[in-house]
Amino acid sequence: MAGTNQSCIFCQIIRNPTSTTLSFTPHYLIIPVEHIPTVGDLQRRDEDYSLGCCMLSVGKELLHKDAPQTLHRFGFHQPPFNSVDHLHLHCFALPFLPSRDTAGEDKASSFKAEGFLNPFLLNGPKGFDEFTPLAENDDTFVRLDLPGVPEECVRVGLSRSKKAVIVYGEAPKVHNHDSSSRKYLTIIKTICTCCDFVGFTYQMSDGVLRLVLSKTCTDPSSCISVLAFCYGESLSGDNTDDHAGKVYESKQLENGSLYVRLDMPGPALPGVPKDNFAVTVANGIVKVTGQAPSVSHDSAGRFYSGDVAMLSAPVNIPSRRIKTIAKNGVIRLLIPPL
Secondary structure (H helix, E strand, C coil): CCCCCCHHHHHHHHCHHHCCCCCCCCCEEEEECCCCCCHHHHCCCCHHHHHHHHHHHHHHHHHHHCCCCCEEECCCHHHHCCCCCCCCEEEEEECCCCCCCCCCCCCCCCCCCCCCCCCCCCCCCCCCCCCCCCCCCCCCEEEECCCCCHHHHHHECCCCCCCCEEEEEEHHHHCCCCCCCEEEEEEEEECCCEEHHHHHHHEEEECCCEEEEEECCCCHHHCCCCCEEEEEEECCCCCCCCCCCEEEEEEEECCCEEEECCCCCCCCCCCCCCCCCEEEEEECCCEEEECCCCCCCCCCCCEEEEEEEEECCCCEHHHCCCCEECCCCCEEEEEEEC
């Protein structure tokens, strides 16, 4: 078959699809028959524009059929963040809940989460990010949850090509019982050749970064700027991927106290001001409830409630005896010994 690569797994699937066993994946991948390594190999020509539009059309049709009532998101991986060198379009129905390996977590803990869904989020938009086109102009509103990052430790800038907005954040250790500090990198990139980012504004508060991105388009008739991609990762820290790793960290201290750090995927009570949450201990169950108000162009506020720890005895502890540190979207609890 012309235009294939013998070593490419996607080309192998295309050549012999009936003999291929596919693992479950919670979203669609649209791949062309011709072997095109990455989105960077596309050129500004009619055939490549038609290919991109066709892939997007197929993805929209599939998601409209399977998940008509949800938000949809489409995107390409940009090198070096692609795992397969064969062009493929990711098609998501939100919330996106990929399965993750939880090896290495405390096996005695039942408080685990997978993917980008916070299990304690009862109401409000799911996931650690949110993209909203603004009706009054061509700007785009972006919400990013960055657990533990203070305002002075976030950096936002334009790439030299003006094709990407780069977000870098550092979350320092706040308590000596924290396992480590953490660093985050998020790249928001347009792959449309006629679009450039020209500016941005941002606000950082309570572990949530909100941006308004402005762009310009030189050829609206051929614009496919809907094909944008946001990549997020934890560069360092105790979690392999802080948006899809541990739900929390807990330690039994030498004096018998229990230390709990809520750093769930999403992250822990993102956007909740320090006076908008409550901690209770009843019958040995530690429960946290928080309300994150809607800010700027957020689609809605978020309400959290759930059990975060279980003590060794079914006791009640007055909330005034629990030392609570709420800072930058992360809540730390010091529960006294029984």
